[in-house]
Amino acid sequence: MFDASMMRTAPESRATQVSPILPLTMRDVVLRFGGATVLDGVSLDLGSRGCTVIMGPNGAGKSLLLKLMHGLIAPGSGDILWGGARPSEVMSRQALVFQKPVLLRRSVAANIDFVLKARRKDRSRRTALLEHVGLLHKADQPARLLSGGEAQRLALARALATDPEVLFLDEPTASLDPASVLAIERIMSDARQRGVRVVLVTHDVGQARRMADDVVFLHRGRIAEHSPASDFFPEPRCAAARDYVNGRIVV
């Protein structure tokens, strides 16, 4: 159904022209709002491939961590470097799908067109992108009338339209039905397969098991654990993560 070559230039081929964006290194990153320290001494290394899943209770700082990595906010102290470059320098090589999708007040198709045009991409890719996320039949509908799952898929298609080398997703399947969850997981896996570095925030333990190559567990603004998925899932090392994946309440 879908020809991946129409979608994007492979990151590998582009990596030869510009410096590689990965690995990501974060060192002692601290983020404060007023008196409150919301991220405290975060150090993290992300390798060049795969899907990193970030988990943790509400308010742990997951969304803020994504925004820091992407460069939408700056840390109070500490370093964030993408292959040696600051986040703001590589923002255009990344895309972030927000927790609440921000759709333009236009048709579904126009939402894709907007990004393709603004980023000087091939405008004819719109159809392939919409087909990829199963929204081609809704192309002429007002985007804001889409259901939650459809809106997330449009936001995802729009993010993919920018040919990201790194794709951040902030709880993209929260409160969606199982079919929509599967559709979005398929699109994410597909991107990962094509070499896109995926960073996914989710509360869905099952989804984390299906998607993760490595897992970051964030607890009260600190990284409580960062392990390969094969280690994390039988049994997380830290107690809070263990309770969390076993369905016990963690605050």
Place this chain on the structure above:
Amino acid sequence: MQSIGDALGLAVALVLSGDPDLLEIVLLSLQVSLTATVLACMIGLPIGALVAIGRFRGRNAVLILMNALMGLPPVVVGLLVYLHLSRSGPLGFLGLLYTPTAMIIAQTILIAPIIAALSRQVLEDLHTEYADQFRSFCLTRLQTVQALLWDARYSLLTVGLAGFGRAVAEVGAVIIVGGNIDHLTRVMTTAIALETSKGELGLALALGMILLAIALGVNAAVQSVRMTAARQAYV
């Protein structure tokens, strides 16, 4: 002095017969106020957009000024424009006093702050919603402004209609700089004021009815724009 009944009968007859004098006044009114609205939008929208997304020193002062200018009394605007355009004024050599152009200038000055202030509010609210997403898309400032203007199109249309409604109904500015000269600068509001003071209630009432109809029409247009936008969830 006519009785109100006679005047009402005359008014209805004037409207229904399409009296040429009446028509001329109505058309000039529309021409002046529509032109002023378009000009005020060309000035007010960019200013509104700039203040909406800009973060600069003195922004709060600009906001206060914009909101204060929204309530400019029409007679004061008329007086200021008069002082500039009168023969001894700095722009007197243009010979614009007592012309429709002078009236357009006065009404533009009157409603441009309204357009600027209202559109600033609309665009700033939208920008708050879109800001992070637009930064993530790495849009240029120009792309951001263009997208905001387009996505706020329905709200901005109602802003424009509000400006037009204010322009077409005001009398203070146009009477000072236009002079209510028959067949030249006589518009609905000035004609109503003059005819009423002369006791010629027929024409005044006829124009009053048309003005009321226009006001209703503008409100109906605003309402239907809002409903269209709401139907598509574009508000």
